[in-house]
Amino acid sequence: MSDRWAVAATDGGGALLVPLGRDGRPSGDVRAEPDLVAAVGSRPEVGRWVWRSTAEIYPRLLGAGVRVERCYDIEDAESLLLGHEGRHGEPRSAAAAWARLHDRPVPPDPPQRAAEPGSQSSLFEPQPVPVPFEDLLEVYADQQRRHEAAEHPDRMRLLTAAESAGMLVAAEMNGTGLPWRADVHRAVLDELLGERYAGGGDPRRMAELTDEISAAFGRRVRPELPADVIRAFAQAGIKVKSTRRWELAEVDHPAVEPLIAYKKLYRIHTAHGWGWLQDWVRGGRFRPQYLPGGTITGRWVTNGGGALQIPKVIRRAVIADDGWRLVVADADQMEPRVLAAISRDPGLMEVAGQPGDLYKAVSDRAFAGDRDMAKLAVLGAVYGQTSGDGLKNLAALRRRFPRAVAYVDDAARAGEEMRLVRTWLGRTCPPAVGSGDDGEAGIPQDDDRPSAAVREGEFTPGYASTNARARGRFTRNFVVQGSAADWALLMMAALRQSLKAAGLRAELVFFQHDEVIVHCPAEEARTVAEAIRAAGDLAGRIAFGETPVRFPFTTAVVECYADAK
DNA sequence: AGTCCTCACCGG
DNA sequence: AACTCCGGTGAGGACT
CATH class of the missing domain: 1.10.150.20 (5' to 3' exonuclease, C-terminal subdomain)
Known part of the structure; x- marks a missing residue:
């Protein structure tokens, strides 16, 4: 019995599968099965599923209620290995990796599609470059060899394993979603921005500020246009190089205060206003599309929705379900x-x-x-x-x-x-x-x-x-x-495992560089907080080995995210 | 009409 | 006091 299997989806919902040996090569026959979900779901003893792309396959499994323990994402690993080898620009698809192995023409990677707001599919998936299952297996075996050639093979294996775990976390968080009260969000918008007028245009409070600004300059000014504001100041005899808040704050002019107030509201209106709510919140959940390792440093990004830039005032809309809590944990001075x-x-x-x-x-x-x-x-x-x-x-x-x-x-x-x-x-x-x-x-x-x-x-x-x-x-x-992102990835992987092992109903719902939110029944909150602390410790030991350095969290158990700090 | 750039803000 | 590092976001405008 192998604890590592490779799987690929086939047309019509089927699957090809094969057990893998320690050398990364098949240790049995390839079998074709008619139902991907059943093929994976009926093999809970498999410890790690090797597949081309988590984004391609895992949302389908999650949609059918099948979660896996661990995985290995071949195309994500390809990207990390290429980078380690100093070959960042080369195409990262499995098909490209196979072509390189055989000195064939290397197909370019397809462009990424734009995000679809509220989409249930977890990661934004470029159109895959098709690759035969046998070729995929060959690429995987070769990647095992390339890990051995890394500067620190043990760490490199940890890195690809951890980022694959991150892919699972991302897909699962997208399925779960962050609890989001649209009614509370609207109340916040009404309070801050004022009501919207039926005919369109700025909401009341912003329109009033525009009037104040224009009155202060003695002419009509559009505060959202930096060039117009700079012109207006120049006509008032004041030279400003930009309209950045910190620069305007130095200027002594009656328009400055309403201008700064307008900027704050403008930002919320355009980035987290009614339009955003319409696009991104469905059924009481906000589902950002996380992409682990989306930046050069390994920090995650989200594709649409601005999940990693939620303004503090808007966090009032993040409220736990009845009888549930948010465990908000922030790593202390991580860097x-x-x-x-x-x-x-x-x-x-x-x-x-x-x-x-x-x-x-x-x-x-x-x-x-x-x-x-x-x-x-x-x-x-x-x-x-x-x-x-x-x-x-x-x-x-x-x-x-x-x-x-x-x-x-x-x-x-x-x-x-x-x-x-x-x-x-x-x-x-x-x-x-x-x-x-x-x-x-x-x-x-x-x-x-x-x-x-x-x-x-x-x-x-x-x-x-x-x-x-x-x-x-x-x-x-x-x-x-x-390296902080390395640690955070291991921490998230450890936390995911321990929440599952403990048999809790708790679910990971948010991750932002050094901060994690778990949504759980109130009675689980203490256990969850302890699990987070333990995950941070474990991640420190796994990443850095024996070290006296500790990685503590500041943890808050709240009903509303805005109350966490 | 679509693409690219700048601006200024949000978060870490 | 100055705006250093990493990103995403939309609007507006210049361009093709």
């Missing part, structure tokens, strides 16, 4: 803790192994008890702050925590020199490639055009180019944020 674990800086590990406020402990050691300064210094080190007080604080940080600062400095230098940079588990940041517009989004490129800073005369001769330094900031942050 400096992760930096301690990956750099093995003795001082920072000691600080991150103590209970209590990490920034306070850092400030006691290096900043004479000034917590704000300590926090700024730590974040500056992680974000690559290059000016102001940050530099002075960074020097103090370097004296007390030399290995931690050296770790991010090394990552920055590697980025500037176009070398590959990896997270702890082996997710790899691409070096900037090419010179046109075909590079990875977010990676500063070297190109022939001078950057804005260069044109403005800020270029520093004798030092790395502006773009190289931008890459350095990127990779400096990448090793910390990405």
Whole structure:
């Protein structure tokens, strides 16, 4: 009996299946069965299902009430392995992987489809490039070999397994949905924005603010158009470079206050207003389409719905069902803790192994008890702050925590020199490639055009180019944020397993970088909170091995999300 | 009509 | 005091 099976869907709802041996190759005959759901559902003893794409197959199983224990997503693994091998741009489909194995022409990946609001299908799935089952099995076996060639094979196996688990979590959360009270949301909108007029246009409160702004300028101004606002200020004799809130706040003019108020409402109106509610909330649930590993650092994104940017005021609409609760858990200072674990800086590990406020402990050691300064210094080190007080604080940080600062400095230098940079588990940041517009989004490129800073005369001769330094900031942050995403992925996988093993009715309903929400009957809340704490600990041990660093959570048991903080 | 870009905000 | 790192979102406007 094998505990690992490969499966592929066939036309008409059927399936091809085969047990796999330890070497990743089939250990029995391929069998064809007429019903995919029955084929998987009748084999609960299978420990891990190997398939081309979770997005393709798992929503169908979930729809029929079949959950699986673990899986291995071949195309997701292909993407991670290609990255690790420094081949980020190559097509990641299983068909492409097979073609590369056989020196055949490699088919390009299809473009991704746009999100369909409220869709029950979990992950947005590009049109698959068809691949025969035998070819798929060959690709899988070869991927096992490629794991062995990784810089740290054990970590690389952990990474692909964890992200596959993330795919399961994402699909299941999409099926479950985040409890969302449309009536409460509408009440919030009415209260903040005012009623809508039958004829369309801005709601009442926004229209009133537009009138106030126009009165202050003495002419009609459209506050949602930055160019119009800048013009209006210029006519009033005030030069502003932009209409960003922090810049306007410095200006002494009667239009400033209503302008800032308008911006806040405009944002809610356009991004989380009545239209959003109409599009994204069905049957009391909000179903964002999560995509694990959707960013270069491994953080998740959602495709539509803006689930990772829900404004605080709108969180009032997230309310548990009757008799149920939301367990909202936030990892405490995840980034400096992760930096301690990956750099093995003795001082920072000691600080991150103590209970209590990490920034306070850092400030006691290096900043004479000034917590704000300590926090700024730590974040500056992680974000690559290059000016102001940050530099002075960074020097103090370097004296007390030399290995931690050296770790991010090394990552920055590697980025500037176009070398590959990896997270702890082996997710790899691409070096900037090419010179046109075909590079990875977010990676500063070297190109022939001078950057804005260069044109403005800020270029520093004798030092790395502006773009190289931008890459350095990127990779400096990448090793910390990405390793934090590694940890979070393992934490979610562990939590999913333990909730299931405990036989609870609790369900994971939300995940946002360092925060998780579980929806559960009130009487399960204490057990769930403990499960979250244990999952964080376990993830720390699995990811980083023996380390004194702890990963505690701040946990709240609430009926309404807005009450969690 | 569709695509791409900028702006400014939201969240971590 | 300044707006550093990672993203998504819509509106408006310039362009093809």
